[in-house]
Amino acid sequence: MSKYIPVNTSNPEFLGLMQDIAxxxxxxxxxxxEKVKKQFAEADFTVFYNAETDEVRxxxxxxxxxxxxxxxxxxxxxxx
Amino acid sequence: MQYNAPNCSEEYNPMVNExxxxxxxxxxxxxxLSFEWTARYKDGxxxxxxxxxxxxxxxxGHIDQDRIxxxxxxxxxxxxxxxxxxxxxxxxxxxxxPFKELFAGETRIPLGLFLSxxxxxxxxxxxxxxxYVRHVRRDFVPGPQGFGMQVSVTYEIGWxxxxxxxxxxxxxxxxxxxxxxxxxxFEQQGFKAL
Numbered sequence: 001m002s003k004y005i006p007v008n009t010s011n012p013e014f015l016g017l018m019q020d021i022a023x024x025x026x027x028x029x030x031x032x033x034e035k036v037k038k039q040f041a042e043a044d045f046t047v048f049y050n051a052e053t054d055e056v057r058x059x060x061x062x063x064x065x066x067x068x069x070x071x072x073x074x075x076x077x078x079x080x
Numbered sequence: 081m082q083y084n085a086p087n088c089s090e091e092y093n094p095m096v097n098e099x100x101x102x103x104x105x106x107x108x109x110x111x112x113l114s115f116e117w118t119a120r121y122k123d124g125x126x127x128x129x130x131x132x133x134x135x136x137x138x139x140x141g142h143i144d145q146d147r148i149x150x151x152x153x154x155x156x157x158x159x160x161x162x163x164x165x166x167x168x169x170x171x172x173x174x175x176x177x178p179f180k181e182l183f184a185g186e187t188r189i190p191l192g193l194f195l196s197x198x199x200x201x202x203x204x205x206x207x208x209x210x211x212y213v214r215h216v217r218r219d220f221v222p223g224p225q226g227f228g229m230q231v232s233v234t235y236e237i238g239w240x241x242x243x244x245x246x247x248x249x250x251x252x253x254x255x256x257x258x259x260x261x262x263x264x265x266f267e268q269q270g271f272k273a274l
Contacts (some may be wrong), residue, residue, distance in 0.1 A: 008182065021274070037274055048271035057271050065266075072204045 006042040007058055008064050015073075021056060022073035025049055054078055099136040104135045110233050114160060114256040115153035117212065119143045140212060145204050153213060155255065160258040162164055165237050167208040170195035182260060189262055192250050193243060201242045208239035211251055218224055232256065236263060
């Protein structure tokens, strides 16, 4: 049975995942990306990234997608 | 936004409980809408988004997804047409007439998929799963008396299912002026899977 994590940045677990994926995106760390993707997948999430708008899209099965600005979860500036 | 979460318990789908009273806030929300929905069930009964007689408001989670066969957006303003999707035929209807294609310039875009004599499977059994999302955008704009708010609402309506073992998703977007569009794919919006 998959794990339930609410799409809510007040939820520490979801916040942690978003901070990790933001770091992975900024640093280009492929290992970290795969690790966090797997953690998202355990909660039935798929994650997408829009390089132009610098947004992460979180899609849970059977729910509309929700977009978040990457800059909200990391201090690492884009392009570094 | 409204979610379709067939495998979630009530704890995760808090809308599947009692209808909401038509409070001042609900009335204010209602005023922002160009369309109100009606869910029609196989037994001929229906559930409307607002029950004026009992002064109640229903949300997506109140719709019985096992029994629904048709979902209609009824306009509240003049000049707009009702739009509905039939989960048994797989087709869209504008003003009760089948609407099977859109044209983007010279490009013909088929709408819906006729489901008769096809094997249809979704989380709700041997039927298409309803998709309905109300997208609400609120822009805060400066004005002479401080900040005002502009609201724009678009309505996404359609269905999703495995049809003859192939995943199909057919969705239409309607704006407040009744204009129709196909929602862009994630890729078209610039998103790539991580």
